[in-house]
Amino acid sequence: MKIDLLNQIRATNPVVLNISNFVTVQDVANGINAIGGSPIMSEEIRETDEMVGISNAVTLNLGAFSKPQVAHILAMGKAANAQHKPLVIDPVAVGAISFRKKTALDLMNQFQVDVIRGNAGEIAALADVAWDAKGIDAGSGNQDVVEIAKKAAQKQNCVVILSGATDVISDGEHVARVFNGTPLFQLHVGSGDMLSSIVGAFCAVSDGDYFEAAQTACLVFASIGQLVADQMKAERPGTFAVRLMDELHLATVADIEKIAQFD
């Protein structure tokens, strides 16, 4: 695991272009900023080629799309492929809403994503594995999450992150797991969206090794959440969110190495 990629983000300040959802856009922008990247959001299709041109990675969030936004997402995905920019997608709630699953699959048939980041309910849906997803949340299921992540990665020919208490990262053949984290992430809407865009920042400095980038992003983000939770005496979602932003900025590679648990 190349935890030092965190220092490379801080040294090079990569531009991460996002199509975000209106619920979590501020968290996503500040999350990228705090960790050392440079966020930019877009809502206008006519600026797509130029926007992708100035970016070092692109993250597409399907959290609250409308028909015009789907066209914009499609243009952005195609432009990222054409300009060889790393492309991450967050398929929010595709496990709960069949229309979302169809839309996500239609989009991914028209461009090639490098990384998909979703919770178990979302990744199970993309892998066509039975799972009881609940809205934007993972929900419950009893299938093996490692096999689900592998299957989704094989189907979409990309790296898949299935996040949760354990994050599972697969390229369809190899598997890595990150055991760090805190349940407090679940009390803050936007934790997953922040992670997806931070994955974009790690991809931007990864020299094309998106499996490595995805693992490292998961380890860094989950560990920083855990560091924050370890300093708190009670479950305070508001305080957690504020301190998470602080620690995304302050935590060092050494801080993360001390608590990192992965295989």
Ligand SMILES: Nc1ncnc2c1ncn2[C@@H]1O[C@H](COP(=O)(O)OP(=O)(O)O)[C@@H](O)[C@H]1O
């Ligand atoms: N029960 C948990 N224990 C520890 N960490 C968790 C838990 N649930 C989620 N996380 C962490 O929360 C972050 C967001 O992931 P997740 O909650 O799966 O996304 P989403 O918000 O899209 O459902 C990830 O870093 C993940 O490791």
Ligand SMILES: Cc1ncsc1CCOP(=O)(O)O
């Ligand atoms: C509540 C909600 N509704 C549509 S998108 C969204 C935010 C999802 O954020 P996350 O998946 O990061 O919890």
Ligand SMILES: [Mg+2]
């Ligand atoms: Mg999510």
